Amino acid sequence: MARNTRERILAAALELFNTFGEPNVTTNRIADELDISPGNLHYHFRTKADLIGTLFARYEQRMLELLATPSDGTPHIEDIWLFLHLVFETIGDYRFLYRDLTDLCARHRRLHQHFQGILKLSMQTARDLCDGLAEVGQLDASSRELEALVRNIVLVATFWIAFDQVLDRDSEPRPDRAVWQVLSLVSPFLVGTAREELGALSESYW
Amino acid sequence: MARNTRERILAAALELFNTFGEPNVTTNRIADELDISPGNLHYHFRTKADLIGTLFARYEQRMLELLATPSDGTPHIEDIWLFLHLVFETIGDYRFLYRDLTDLCARHRRLHQHFQGILKLSMQTARDLCDGLAEVGQLDASSRELEALVRNIVLVATFWIAFDQVLDRDSEPRPDRAVWQVLSLVSPFLVGTAREELGALSESYW
Structure with a gap:
């Protein structure tokens, strides 16, 4: 009880x-x-901080499990699409963290450290997925372009909720649109079948 | 006195x-x-709200003046680069607005409405600049790509400060890096001399 x-x-x-x-x-x-x-x-x-800490721990566990999965085998755009959906559903479920992220991080040192860990792991995952696509000849970007791309992917993934909230108050989170926002960053660097695959996926979205 | x-x-x-x-x-x-x-x-x-309102009005005036300028004539990458620098210096000068944007907007209805206006005008400006580049054959993107690009430009421009703050606490704002982050979104769609121009500018940045 x-x-x-x-x-x-x-x-x-x-x-x-x-x-x-x-x-x-x-x-x-x-x-x-x-x-x-x-x-x-x-x-x-x-305290309220205990409550926030427990919710954060659950969010973190879900994110870490998700971020651990996509490394095995050759990445396919369809798998990345699904992976992003799961990530953005998790972010949507714990959207209060993303709404006031800077202030929460300033007030809760431990949360900040753990969140930094998640951001760094997210950048590593984004980099691994891009490298994987490049290895099988489905992505073409210079190392400088790749660096900016990885940073933009994680920035857009982190702040799409806050952006939606400011631009269109009271809107429900839209994980599907966030997936598209992030994949549209990668899209211009795709070549070969990956480009066609993404085109087909985006058709079903629109 | x-x-x-x-x-x-x-x-x-x-x-x-x-x-x-x-x-x-x-x-x-x-x-x-x-x-x-x-x-x-x-x-x-x-009240504190009066103080915030007065600071916001000054920020808004600077932004509106900036956003009114880039429409005349054919856009050049170097002009866009400079324009973004001025925008990101303004954002850096009033970075408290961007640090807690969602919460400020939730607490101050008038500020929220005006900020939405700035975001919409920013999207319009980004769209005008892209259209201008496309008209002179320096940008090649489908209308769907363009829509995602404009949204990503304004999202990255709005949240680079918050992202820097969370990723690397106590760091000073880096308008130069923000310019690069935003132009790296446009870069893959550039063709012809604009692409070379941006390449040369980015060399001087690195």
Whole structure:
């Protein structure tokens, strides 16, 4: 039963943080939402930072599992497309982290360090996928172009949620559009069948 | 003298907001920094929101002036390079806006509306510049590629500061790197002399 309350608190916190932004949600509001006393919430999570830390750990675990997968074998555009969908669904599920990323990182040192780790791993994964495509003759870019490309991929992947939110308030996250945004960065460097594959995938998207 | 105090408050607020992030700076701290009483600050700016609004209006004026300039005549890569430098210097000068953009927009409706206007105008400017390059045969992209390109240009331009801050805390803003990040998005679509021109410019950057 205690376990169940803990899970309910986490689910309510995630939902409220995602909807209103973490800075605008107090632990009292989360307790209110669940119709439990602030003391009961406090028993499970001593501070709001504990709550954020636990949600972040779950997000991090999902991201690390995802980022560990795409390294085996020759990459195909269709696999990369699916991989990005899973990444952007995870980001959408924990979008409060991305909404106020700079401030969360400034306030929570441990979260910042771990997030930096995820960004660096994401850049490594993007680089590996590009290198893999280049090795089988499906991508053509100079090392300088590749460096800028990898940085832009991770920048766009990290901030598409914040961009959507500012440009078009109250919109739901659109992982499908984010996939397209990121693949459109890679698209001009694709050659051969990868280019055709992406063309076909983008047709089904539009 | 009163006018002078008002300007000193604005300068100190901008400096503190940029350094520590707007959510972490109270008006009392700004008064402390200037060695004036909170009442004196309050006389010039009734609320922190007034202070933010005045700083935003100055930022907006600079941006609107910049975004109005590049439309006349055939665009050259070197002019676009310079234009982006000026834009990114302005963004760097008011970087607190970009650090906590989603939250500022959620808390200040007027700021949000005006910022949306700047984003839309930026997209229009990016589109005009690309169309201009295409008309003189220096850019080759399909309409779908162009749409994704324009969106990515404005996304990268808007969030390079936040990205730098999270990836490499305490770093100074790097407008020169931001220019390169944005032009590397356009680069694969350039043809003819524009491509050579950008190559030469990027040599001098590296």
